[in-house]
Amino acid sequence: MLFDAMIPAFIVIFTIVIMECIATAVHKYIMHGWGWGWHKSHHEQHDHVFEKNDLFALAFSALAIVLFIIGMYNWVIWWIAIGVTAYGAIYFLMHDVLVHRRWGPVYLPRKGYLKRIYQAHRLHHVKNTRTGCVSFGFIYAKPIDKLLKNLRIERKGHRSTRRR
Template identity: 60%
Template structure:
């Protein structure tokens, strides 16, 4: 395969993975898949959480695509894009944002700070409702997320008549 086409397939897959991860995170993980994802929104002191099962599912998909790439070489490049996305997720989401390994301090400037703040805002609500910022590598501007979070909290309060849901420490 032409190296330029292969590179486009890999990069395109990484971009599509972020779009797919946004949708999966918003409508599956915070929907019918909350049973696994809930562990990610709870404090714990163990290495693994039930939410890590999602990583195993995507690893299985990537392995399957690599295996199918034996017969359809195009799928090998797509599998590589899925794998690269998984590695980026592991470094930036688990390592940087949640400090499960590697990073020990939050970033203080630039895009990494914005990514960190955006995901902390995602965790600012208890439960699956009212969260913002569902992407893993793309972070909307923090001021936009704060406004959205405030509006979602107001909407939840209006829907239930209850007081505003408690917020978590945002660091």
């Protein structure tokens, strides 16, 4: 009986992990690639409630809706849809509420996991350009010292190519 209850939990957790991998790849290769037209709005200062970049959230929401529809006929797909939705909620809280303070209370994490996520995404925005950014994940981030090292290497690389 307990094992039967653990299967849906495993599916949800596994889906969240897979969604982080997918979202990281989408952020790096699509949003900072051919999808820059939408994502650029996220790297620019503005005073709008919404930005073009929010269209990506709508696309992921559509995926969850389709999975729920299919999941009405397949319980595994239903729990995958729950995992995709849970990832979306975690993303919203971490990215839009915590880091960018677009909604909800202002909170500046001072230590631990939340501080690392916060700092990593702030480092991502050090360069408000399509290239040269670090840290593309939303709920996982490399240690800050490694991200700073990557950012320095990226900056040196751009300086050396400009001098030539």
